[in-house]
Amino acid sequence: MGTATRGDRRDADVIVIGGGAMGSAAAWQLAGRGLDVLLLERFEPGHTQGASHGASRIFRLSYPDPLHIGLARRAGELWRELEGESGVALLSVTGGVDHGGSPALDRLCAGLEAEGVESHWLDAAEAEDRWPGMRVDTRALYHPDSGRLHADRAVSALQSAAGERGAVVLHRTRVQRIRVIDDGCVEVETEPDRRPLRARRVVVAAGAWTEHLLAGLVPLPRLRVTQEQPAHFVPVAGEAGWPSFVHRIAPEADGFQKFHSGIYGMATPGEGVKVGFHGVGPRVDPDRRDFRPRPELAAALEEYVRTWLPGLDASTAVPISCTYTTTPDETFVLDRRGPIVVAAGFSGHGFKFVPVIGRILADLAVDGKRPDPLFALDRPRRAPQTV
Known part of the structure; x- marks a missing residue:
């Protein structure tokens, strides 16, 4: 993807919008690939406005299908990798x-x-x-093999590890607008600094604010x-x-x-x-x-x-x-349209997958590699699945 320079008016290779668990994991993975990454979070560190706060989330491999089981297994390995990198205990096995x-x-x-x-x-x-x-x-x-994850520590550890890999993390920075530019770049307008930020890719992992940011830009399912x-x-x-x-x-x-x-x-x-x-x-x-x-x-x-x-x-x-x-079928979205990568609809069973989702989002941003079609924006309509 190349390195951002002021000469070509880019502020980063990738801007990640949303400093909850998913966005922080994406920043960690992207920075680990040598990219210039800017992570924007509208609230202060440790806030309770969204879905990534608190001290406990369930970790489990207990799914009825091989896709989710495989993702959970890889996530377990990456949680241990993050623990080793950050020095913070995150996953406790309780059964x-x-x-x-x-x-x-x-x-x-x-x-x-x-x-x-x-x-x-x-x-x-x-x-x-x-x-x-x-x-x-x-x-x-x-x-x-099931257990418990410490959510607050996980988000903090991901952001710290992303920073150690070179990412810039900005809190109290609200995104007002995303715009795709003719040359394939993306402009992100923020508060309090109204100067648009420019990047080759943008990863939107904004939880409950996803529709506010992406309406009219990508064909989202109803959230x-x-x-x-x-x-x-x-x-x-x-x-x-x-x-x-x-x-x-x-x-x-x-x-x-x-x-x-x-x-x-x-x-x-x-x-x-x-x-x-x-x-x-x-x-x-x-x-x-x-x-x-x-x-x-x-x-x-x-x-x-x-x-x-x-x-x-x-x-x-x-x-x-x-x-x-x-989402209507309770399956999350991991997909890309043009320079916009979308991560949405995780609630109720997404947190255990955080580090592997970060890796998937990095793949989407770097080379457009899509995960299983189950997670696509244009997947066929289906009934809610038992997870």
């Missing part, structure tokens, strides 16, 4: 459990077995004896932005020993069937056990969020904890506010 009456568990088990991922079934009594803080619905599939409200609960007997878990409720089950898309949780050292419903929050404009938990969802989550997680004190909920940005 993971999927349980419930949903037929999705059978597909999950078959997918793991086909790819040689260690897992085994436990009946409800066996699982509850092993994890007495949980009630287990019908049966449990245990996968010992649904919601405000989600998981919560931390105090464990009765301490945080140690809790696996990451996903409760996959059968759609026809009584009680919490409206949350059958998944209920998840994991220990968050120092904060309790995080529990949340998957993607049920109200739609929001990311610039007009109120950050206030909805009483009906808070009550439902506390009732769920009383019913299914006796090892937690349901009266101790400390709500968390974050955004989800999802």
Whole structure:
């Protein structure tokens, strides 16, 4: 791609918009290839406006298909590489459990077995004896390689490592407009400096602000932005020993069937056990969020904890506010149109893949190498997939 110079009016080879996990991983990977990289983030370091903050995200290989399993395996290797490069502990292996009456568990088990991922079934009594803080619905599939990622540390480590590789990271820099120039370059207009920045490529990993920036520039799928409200609960007997878990409720089950898309949780050292419903929050404009938990969802989550997680004190909920940005089929977008690389729609299951997605985005920016067509902007319409 060449090196940017003031003589040809370029400020960088690649401008990355969005300093959350995905954009920071792209900057890390691009800078590692010797490119001049400029990472622009509109908020301050460690902010809580988007979807990359907090101390805990689930890491798992437990997917029903070889594509996601392969991505998760490579991501696991790259998380360890980042730990070695940054000197920061990011991934803790705790083991993971999927349980419930949903037929999705059978597909999950078959997918793991086909790819040689260690897992085994436990009946409800066996699982509850092993994890007495949980009630287990019908049966449990245990996968010992799952665990927990520290989100805040991950973003900080990625940005620090990108900087060590030569990237420039600018916080409190809001992108107002992206424009494709006739010579194939891209101009990015920012605040507070109104002077347009110019680059050969732009990577847009802006989460809930993606449509604001790319409307009319690339054919985005409809992106649904919601405000989600998981919560931390105090464990009765301490945080140690809790696996990451996903409760996959059968759609026809009584009680919490409206949350059958998944209920998840994991220990968050120092904060309790995080529990949340998957993607049920109200739609929001990311610039007009109120950050206030909805009483009906808070009550439902506390009732769920009383019913299914006796090892937690349901009266101790400390709500968390974050955004989800999802596509209609709940599969993320990794693609390129001209000089614009798009990364969008990761919410609910994207964080575990962060470093490998950074590598994919670098491939797209440098030589246009596209990943699996499943992630394309122009993929065929399909029903939401169980992930």
